[in-house]
Amino acid sequence: EKTMERKAEEKTCPHVLIFPCPAQGHVNSMLKLAELLALQNMNITFLNTEYIHNRLIRFNDSIQALSLTYPKFQFKTIPDFHDEEKHPGFGEKIGDVIMSLSLNGKPYLRDMIVSEVPKISCIILDGVFGDLVTDLASEFGIQLIHFRTISACCFWAYLCVPKLLESNEIPIRGDEDMDRIIRNAPGMENVLRCRDLPSFFRENKHNLSLDKLVVRTQQSFKANALILNTFEDLESPILSQIRLHFPKLYTIGPLHHHLNNTKKTTTTLINSNLFQVDRTCMTWLDSQPLKSVIYVSFGSTTPMKSEEVIEIWHGLMNSEKRFLWVIRPNMVQGKEVLLKELEEKTKERGLIVGWVPQEEVLAHKAIGAFLTHSGWNSTLESVVCGVPMICWPFFADQQINSRFVSEVWKIGLDMKDVCDRKVVENMVNDLMVNRKEEFLKSAMEMSKLSCKSVSPSGSSYDNFQALIWYIRSTNP
């Protein structure tokens, strides 16, 4: 009888396949969504490339224990068709991995869809994969949801490309053209200069050309619904534009906060670090005064030249503020000696580490500002904690995110396209001394709105309820 009951229960319980782009920011946010859905008692299959999964297991004890907490949650892996030795990794060359998965991944996905029990009723696919599973979904009667892990403003900028071409506002005509104002992007008229457009508008060195991105973005039109990791109060003028094209749009972010709020705890998180976490920084932070430290991190992919490291280091030293700086292994190619030297000279006021538990760091009372590359996850994590930012964007949506941080939300300063010790020093002082109150006030206001959005009857909370309802309805 018990088995009968279980069978009946399984019948009403959807099976969701979730497939993120194999890179840190994407895996982080899609795993948060996966856990939120697992808390709703759904069957979850989370698909990683072998390369990513090996790193997840290596650097996060919590991954192995996951199936104990959520018996209906499983990880599956797919090869990415690159040799271990010559692997492009998950940084600048991620375009190569997306390409190889797009070219060779379909048979693996088909096998999975055919063999999974209970039957997969819904796929949540990272939108960067474009039409990878569109045909399979319709062949097997599976509902397809696209998830874009970038900001809504960036997603919208990609959708605006045909309009911008038509009005002759792009392509950008060289370096002298960078400060020209973009006028024909609805919802963000006169906000952007050419230099604030997503990086792929200016160059094509990552095997992710603008053409390809635009085509992939438009393939989301063929999905049954779209999820964005943002919240109404943050990007509402943009979201109303996107809704004109995507009637079934679920904005359910900030997802990490949504999950913490649902679980009412921050201690038993499923971690998804792709690097070895160094927790020594937490004890160091404990001994620093209130809001006295600037946290410096450029995410999981930004490479740095040694000249840039030196400029930023001098800027931080000259600002006379304390700092906690993440420099990933191999981030500055072949410069271990230089880093050791800086670390040695930094000791009294600064700590340089390889990878930190960033959500915890940003929530620490000693943190007063964040010098960031403006990756979307980092931006949201900073918003939630009410930490003002200095933005030094590297690529993708980071250029437009940093513009919104400085000009629209007014919760920080934009340092894009500049790397100069004097500028760093001045900006640190503006954020932490001269204009401290002003930035803290707007950052705290945005933080409150983000908390409201994921609390009962907040917009992200309500949208998530609607999403659950929709996913449940996909079960035959």
Ligand code: UDP
């Ligand atoms: N992160 C972390 N420890 C670090 C640096 C970053 O846990 O030392 C996390 C950070 O919290 C964020 C993610 O890595 O969730 C980076 O994603 P983001 O979208 O900001 O940038 P990306 O790495 O994709 O460029």
